[in-house]
Amino acid sequence: MDTATSEQLGLTTTITRTERDISPNAYADDSLGITHTVQEDQTGDEELSFDHVPWLEPFDVAPSGDDLTALHVTDRWTGVVTEVGEDYFVGELYRTSGSGERLVADFSHDVVTPEDKALLEVGAWFYVIYGTLSHHGRRRSSVASIRFRRMPAWRQSELDLVRRSAEEQASHIDAY
Amino acid sequence: MKPPRPTEIEVSLFGPGVGESVVAHIGNGEWMVVDSCRDRRSSVPVALDYLRSLGIDVTSAVRFLVATHAHSDHLAGFASMVAECEAAEVVVSQALTTEEFVALTQLEQTPFHLRPFVFGEYSEALRVLRERHGGRARLRYAIQNRPLYTRTSGVSARIIALSPSDEAVTRAIEHFSGYFPTAGQVPRQVRTQDPNEWTVALWVTVGRRNVILGGDLTKGPGPACGWNAVVADDQTPDDDAEVFKVPHHGAPNAHHGGVWSDLLIEDPVAILAPFRAGRTPRPSDEDVQRICGLAGEAYLSSTKETPQQPASIKRDQRKLRSIASNIGRAAGEAGQSRLRAESTSNDNWSVELLSHAMPLC
Numbered sequence: 310m311d312t313a314t315s316e317q318l319g320l321t322t323t324i325t326r327t328e329r330d331i332s333p334n335a336y337a338d339d340s341l342g343i344t345h346t347v348q349e350d351q352t353g354d355e356e357l358s359f360d361h362v363p364w365l366e367p368f369d370v371a372p373s374g375d376d377l378t379a380l381h382v383t384d385r386w387t388g389v390v391t392e393v394g395e396d397y398f399v400g401e402l403y404r405t406s407g408s409g410e411r412l413v414a415d416f417s418h419d420v421v422t423p424e425d426k427a428l429l430e431v432g433a434w435f436y437v438i439y440g441t442l443s444h445h446g447r448r449r450s451s452v453a454s455i456r457f458r459r460m461p462a463w464r465q466s467e468l469d470l471v472r473r474s475a476e477e478q479a480s481h482i483d484a485y
Numbered sequence: 486m487k488p489p490r491p492t493e494i495e496v497s498l499f500g501p502g503v504g505e506s507v508v509a510h511i512g513n514g515e516w517m518v519v520d521s522c523r524d525r526r527s528s529v530p531v532a533l534d535y536l537r538s539l540g541i542d543v544t545s546a547v548r549f550l551v552a553t554h555a556h557s558d559h560l561a562g563f564a565s566m567v568a569e570c571e572a573a574e575v576v577v578s579q580a581l582t583t584e585e586f587v588a589l590t591q592l593e594q595t596p597f598h599l600r601p602f603v604f605g606e607y608s609e610a611l612r613v614l615r616e617r618h619g620g621r622a623r624l625r626y627a628i629q630n631r632p633l634y635t636r637t638s639g640v641s642a643r644i645i646a647l648s649p650s651d652e653a654v655t656r657a658i659e660h661f662s663g664y665f666p667t668a669g670q671v672p673r674q675v676r677t678q679d680p681n682e683w684t685v686a687l688w689v690t691v692g693r694r695n696v697i698l699g700g701d702l703t704k705g706p707g708p709a710c711g712w713n714a715v716v717a718d719d720q721t722p723d724d725d726a727e728v729f730k731v732p733h734h735g736a737p738n739a740h741h742g743g744v745w746s747d748l749l750i751e752d753p754v755a756i757l758a759p760f761r762a763g764r765t766p767r768p769s770d771e772d773v774q775r776i777c778g779l780a781g782e783a784y785l786s787s788t789k790e791t792p793q794q795p796a797s798i799k800r801d802q803r804k805l806r807s808i809a810s811n812i813g814r815a816a817g818e819a820g821q822s823r824l825r826a827e828s829t830s831n832d833n834w835s836v837e838l839l840s841h842a843m844p845l846c
Contacts, residue, residue: 384804389674392764399764400809410525411816412801413762414809432673439804453808465668471595475588481615484582484626 380452382440386412388455390433398429402437420455428457488539492640494691494828496698496728499531500758500786501819504558507698507730508532512640512691512828516541517549518570519687519698521563521606522819530562531819533569544571549634549644551576551627553700554684555586555607558762564609575614576633576646579626580654580683581607585661589675592665603675627685628654630720640828643690645722648702649683652709657683681733682710688722692828695724697748699732704741712741716748725750728824728834731757731783735768735776745779752781754834756822757845759789762815766790768845777846784822787841792817817841 385406391413392399402412421429435457442449488510489495495510504522511517518532527534536543547570552560555577567575580586590604590611614622625633627646634644649657666672686702688695703711712732715721726749733739735757745753755776760767766789768776776783794802794813802812820842826834838844 384801391762394764397764399762401762409797409801410814412798412812413815414805414812415764416809420808428671430673432675434674437805437808451804453805455808460672462669462671463666467595468666468668471591472588474594475584475591478591478611479582479584479587481621482582482587482611483618483621483623484579485623 378442378444378449380440380442382406382438384439386437387458388435388437390429390431390435393429393431400435416455421457425457428459434458434460486538488541489825490827492692492828493825494694494696495823495825496696496730496756497535497821497823498730498756498758498784498786499535499819499821501525501531501816502759502761502787502791503816504561505734505758505786506530506532506819508535509689509696509698510691511548511634511636511642511644511689513636513638513642514546515548515636515642516543516546517551517644517689518547518566518573519551519700520553520559521561521566522559522816523562525816525818528562530566531821532566533562535821543569547573549574549576549625551685551687552578552581552607552610553686553702554578554681555581555590555604557603557606558760559701560606560610563606564613567610567613571617574625575610575623576625576627576685578649578654578657578683578685579628580649580657580661582624582626583654583658583661585658585665588665589661592672592675595672627687629714630718633687640692641690642692643688645688647686647688647697647715647721648700648711649685650709650711650714652707652714653683653711656710681739682706686712686715686732688726690722690724693831694728694826694828695722695726696728696730697726697744698730699739699744700730701733701739703733703739712739712744716741716743721748726753727826728754728756729780731755731776733767734758734760735772736760737772737775740775754824754836755780755783755845756786756824757783758786761789761791773845780846782836783845784836784838785820785843785845786822787817787820788843791815792841 386402386404388400388402390398390400396418398416400414400416402414435455437455439453441451491513497508499506499522501522505520506522507519509517521530521532524531524534533543550566550570550573552563590608593604611622629648629650631646633646636642681701681703684700684702686700687698705711705713729749791813798814805812818840821839822842823837824834
């Protein structure tokens with residue numbers, strides 16, 4: 310659930326959203342689109358067990374489907390698209406696991422899933438993860454994956470709130 | 486390091502590969518800082534570090550802080566500068582004082598936004614100013630031909646805004662309104678598509694010396710925006726400037742031949758900072774050729790090429806190489822091109838290239 314508090318926006322109105330507000334083909338913020346259960350392993354990293362991970366298809370490492378394959382995520386980034394070319398895009402990456410510096414990287418359109426391609430534009434946010442796939446508890450391969458963030462559309466009431474906040478903020482500027 | 490003499494003008498350009506900051510001594514112990522970038526290791530604005538290394542009391546000696554435009558790569562650490570430089574007037578493009586622009590900054594305050602916050606530094610600077618002035622954020626606005634400062638005591642000085650033009654501000658307001666989403670649209674990072682026409686360029690005179698700080702000002706669009714408007718305007722100072730901070734990292738969309746022929750001396754000193762974060766790093770080889778053909782001397786505040794990556798970045802490169810290429814940190818250590826000259830004479834400028842700064846030609 311995303312909530313904009315009065316403290317953040319300087320107003321008394323509160324924005325509340327739940328996953329029900331998000332379109333059926335979307336997933337909630339930060340879920341990475343995986344049907345997963347989260348367990349803490351001994352290192353504190355998340356252990357994601359999954360039944361299907363369609364976003365792994367571009368890397369040809371689809372799980373076996375016998376529920377014994379697991380992805381152990383060790384590194385996470387959020388990114389924003391800064392430039393889009395005919396067959397590439399440039400993104401800035403910010404680590405959300407551990408510490409690290411801002412990175413800039415080029416991505417081929419080929420690493421974007423067909424369903425994500427419509428989301429690829431300047432300003433779009435995406436997630437990148439890196440981890441290892443294991444089968445029957447034995448490490449099999451490393452995998453990196455990119456997935457675009459699906460966002461619930463703006464509602465008029467939310468935009469009205471932002472407008473009122475802007476009006477309030479601008480009224481406190483003395484330009485001389 | 487020794488500070489400049491009261492009668493000396495200094496123009497130092499810092500550039501870490503993304504963003505830039507100009508620190509200028511405008512005589513009589515007064516300073517101006519234009520834009521901000523951070524030291525990669527300490528995260529402190531490089532201008533603060535530098536001024537303190539000279540023994541300058543930044544709380545009182547910095548007279549102006551200028552935000553040429555509000556993008557994060559030019560304003561990294563700007564809010565810290567505002568907080569520390571208590572006596573400074575904060576100068577911004579008139580476009581940034583409008584409600585339409587503030588609305589874009591407020592979009593970033595909603596929980597639907599992820600990093601990076603494009604206008605985060607600007608919003609934070611406003612908050613600092615509101616706290617300082619009893620709830621009011623005092624901003625000196627810049628518009629074409631507006632005198633921002635005139636000093637007649639001691640070494641004379643004047644600072645004039647060369648931009649934005651009236652039309653650029655009008656266009657900016659239209660752009661900002663257009664960028665504001667409508668119901669049903671999917672949130673995106675707040676980003677303006679063509680912002681550089683409304684950025685601030687400055688004319689700085691200290692004693693006999695004239696300098697143009699070009700910000701990121703573009704050539705146009707149209708005859709009444711950008712450098713087109715500056716060159717065509719009768720009120721633009723008649724004198725010729727000796728030093729030119731080349732706009733927009735040397736990109737061709739900010740090049741105007743009339744600036745070099747009409748506003749600068751023959752063979753001026755050109756300084757610029759590289760931009761390494763894009764697919765086409767600036768200055769490109771063509772940019773270098775063009776600038777070196779026009780300037781008597783030209784200096785780059787850091788290398789054009791991405792610097793050697795540390796081990797931590799190399800580890801990330803290995804992890805991400807199956808889905809990405811050219812992975813790296815665009816910003817490195819900020820080099821410094823430092824120009825100093827006696828403001829009361831016509832002697833040559835002394836040039837010092839510190840850290841990774843280098844001759845361009």
